[in-house]
Amino acid sequence: MAPKVLISDALSPAAVQIFKDRGIEVDFQPNLGKDKDKLAEIIGNYDGLAIRSATKVSPKILETARNLKVIGRAGIGVDNVDIPAATAKGIIVMNTPFGNSITTAEHAIAMMFALAREIPAADVSTQAGKWEKNRFMGVEITGKTLGIIGCGNIGSIVAERAIGLRMKVVAYDPFLSPERALDLGVEKVELDDLLARADIITLHTPLTEKTRNILSAENLAKTKKGVRIVNCARGGLVDEAALRKALDEGHVAGAAFDVFSVEPATENPLFGHPNVVCTPHLGAATTEAQENVALQIAEQMSDYLLRGAISNAVNFPSITAEEAPKLKPFIALAEKLGSFAGQLTESGIKSVHITYEGSVAHLKTKALTSAAIAGLLRPMLQDVNVVSAPVVAKERGIVVEETIREAEHDYDALITLTVVTERQERSVAGTVFANGRPRIVNIKGITVDAEFAPSMIYVTNEDKPGFIGRFAGLLGDAGINIATFALGRDAPGGSAIALVEVDGAVPGAVLDKIQTIPGVKQAKALAF
Template structure:
């Protein structure tokens, strides 16, 4: 049997190559090649192990006639064309947890650097100034640390901060109160965190929901004298607004390891007093580089030799026999998870996935994983069916699977129910023709709809004239309605309107829709 061949195209710990060989792979370590050289060479390999330098473009993938897996030693996969890899049938893996301790420690280091003005004091002293009275710091003991994001890295930061006798509060929609108690921290909403925290540190991925989470408005809500640290992702903070907050003194100090544009050769923050920056060093320790190299080698070798899948970004773990039957259910489950995640995403405490009829005869694990992936994809660009269950467990989300042998109105049904601080919210769907996912119920109201593309969700009082008013508003705004779905609890009661739109709806039109008589909720959805 021919051994799988792996190319390591970026500088990596030499033990990675040793692991590949121990596990039955042939390895070549050829780094620093041009894109043209990589394209000429890649056709000989089954696996490609990279860091951040190699750019795996569509052109590279088109030339990769034998490639089966790409392994990124680290978390970010911006340098990999994942859609092209998926179309080519190439699995893309990363190592999302190998840098966790290193990044958490860097955040703690920057907290201390801010508290005691270490960079400025060092520069002043080495310049022979001895300005002892200029650098009056603050203790971290007894101060409140606000975590925006309490996942893997955030939880490590919390444990270190508690060891420093800080009080820790956290904002994370997927953190349950029980998990918060277990961690020894307090779960709060974002406004409460901004008002109470003496230090704020961010540990959340960059998504549409988290982009500029510390914008000008939210920075104004922070406690005067707050100090802010970001070792997560550039784009979480409005950098121009942060500069203004530093200049005004409202924010006492800020430390960034990441920037919206990298490499950051210029920034409005450069030269601002009480600002510290480092060049994306969160993962830059010897230990972290060894960890991610060894992990990516183990994962790739396991896939190439045994077919095992770990931390894949574009492939569920399914056997060949299960896949044809389960794929339509997984598509339905992911859409239901995405729907309930977009409509009821705050303060989730539990989630129940119920299957009945034909669905009850199938393996429920892929269906559950698909629901969780849909639920969490609004908050993480790297979530998928493989890592979604882990992320749910990490945040203490109570996940339950319920199987009903009965067959109800539909021959097959999947129901997703989430527990929130406002009570339970439930959506349900079926398959038409055993292949086409279809929504059939939303929050107790019967409504049949395809969940595709850009949609608009409205809850309103059932009253004459409303449909005409919303149609007129969208028409005058140049937004064409593709399909129109309506349901209600009873005549004159609460009604639900679900519209598919040919174009995304702007915030301005959303605001106008909210002003229409009888409207209770307006939400833009995307599938």
């Protein structure tokens, strides 16, 4: 059956067409996002939900979204989606972080020019018939120092454009590598240095606890007298009341803002100042950008629903369309190894160590680790899934470690999962053979070879003659058919393991009888 996608906000017809061309059923209801109750009523019928900013995806709506696999936001901000609630339900949340980068960068450059040449005020004056040629004395951009706070995707486009305008560019960004700074032609500096040197400051950073009010009263006081400030990033990066004071006192020559701490901004400390230019959050508002993000989200959602490829997800590692088919059998292996360990774990888990060896080490191990943790925690927590598992493990204080190394075994690819509990440490290893089926090849250091099956019995015992006969006889008496029988031991007469596939579930009474066979330490029914 073809996947079904609901579009609940206004998205371009070209995006709707992409879904259709890829063989996905589309229900285009651009006004539905405003009707929460109607959305909650019908969302259960869809595999995907494509939105802009009008639709609010709340836990209440997600409660009824029983088939939903992916939410796609055409744009960068996903604050209208309850990400923890979506993650808990295993729903991938995607955005389009790069679709409107050029548009936003261009808007910042336009605001800088508007500020430098007082274009908005000059326009109003001229259209009023005043011809105040001497009143509007601007400044040149060429040769000025532009300070960029946040030199990521948008900031780096601004930097390139500014260098093209013959500006000198200094950038403050803790994540900017010296190599990248060199490539861009910018000088990487500390914040205080930027504040002291910049003629114009432009902000291009997300709003976090670290960046909130990064231009505070204290930092504004460190700027050059006559500085101009541009904010097309996020409201809240600048202390607006402190900036108004600095403008009134003449320390800051002008400010151009597209974003405000409260939006829609119907009033703001900056409004009404003659040297302030304001626009109503137009950073991403061009025909091209709106089209770009709509087309991009349609492609991303289609790739995920049809091929399992994940890109620009905010709650899961990216997986390319090429990686997805190679990963699939290893995700199944990781989840089953986790499930095997989880079903045998009876005390609190302290830590999990996963080793990837051989060809699997070159795959997206973060996704495999998520699958292993989901398998491990599900016997105890039921509703945990591949998307939510890392968060759940972290909440419970479980330490998760990964090791990646070249092949040191007979297997082309090997995943080893070690679980440390309050009482013991248990390791289990597996591989995927050419048929794509996951196999378990080592338990607690003992070599075995078994495929995972829906119903299995796991027995640890002393390696003594007569065990297999008694065990098989007991199952025969109970009417339980053995499908496969895998055995392993560490040394003759030492510790042994049996992993047995049976047809149908194993009653508790039968397990109790197995426990009475001489030398048996543990007998447990497993389900995969």
